[in-house]
Amino acid sequence: MVSKIFVDSDVIIDFFTDREPFANPASKIFELNEVGVIQIYISAVSLNNIYYIVRKFLGHKNTIKIIEELVEITEIIGTTKKEIVQALKNDFRDYEDSVQYSSALNVEGLDAIITRNTKDYTKAKLPIFTSEAYIKTIDIDR
Numbered sequence: 082m083v084s085k086i087f088v089d090s091d092v093i094i095d096f097f098t099d100r101e102p103f104a105n106p107a108s109k110i111f112e113l114n115e116v117g118v119i120q121i122y123i124s125a126v127s128l129n130n131i132y133y134i135v136r137k138f139l140g141h142k143n144t145i146k147i148i149e150e151l152v153e154i155t156e157i158i159g160t161t162k163k164e165i166v167q168a169l170k171n172d173f174r175d176y177e178d179s180v181q182y183s184s185a186l187n188v189e190g191l192d193a194i195i196t197r198n199t200k201d202y203t204k205a206k207l208p209i210f211t212s213e214a215y216i217k218t219i220d221i222d223r
Contacts, residue, residue, distance in 0.1 A: 083119060085120050085192050086215070087193070088121050088122070088155075089181055089195065091196060093123065096108055096111055097131070111154075119219075124160055125159050125160055125184075126181070128157070130177070131144075131151070132148055135147055158184045158187055159187075160180060165183070167183040172204055178202060181194075193215060195210050196209065
């Protein structure tokens, strides 16, 4: 069975900008998605953050190509008034992560959230992992 994984924008940015030491574990998450071990879900709000940061590294045209690729290989979760209101109530230290979390809660059967900033998700009721920690928990041969 394919695991449903919500991936925070920081992991995606690490992957596309080759930020060390985070790029290799982030790359592995995308490889697992490609071979069908996991299905990556991201928030629509993440696309704005990803564009803004990755553009500084790769320029507008290359970043647009990345956004197009993300749209093809991931499931994108909307963020509505409901998620924004929930994010305000989550009591998270980081508001952006609270919005991410509230959006992730809409994925039925979600197995985990992957982020580089696990400390920002201490109040989450879902399993939270870094890319590296998550990779260690799964059976790659399934």
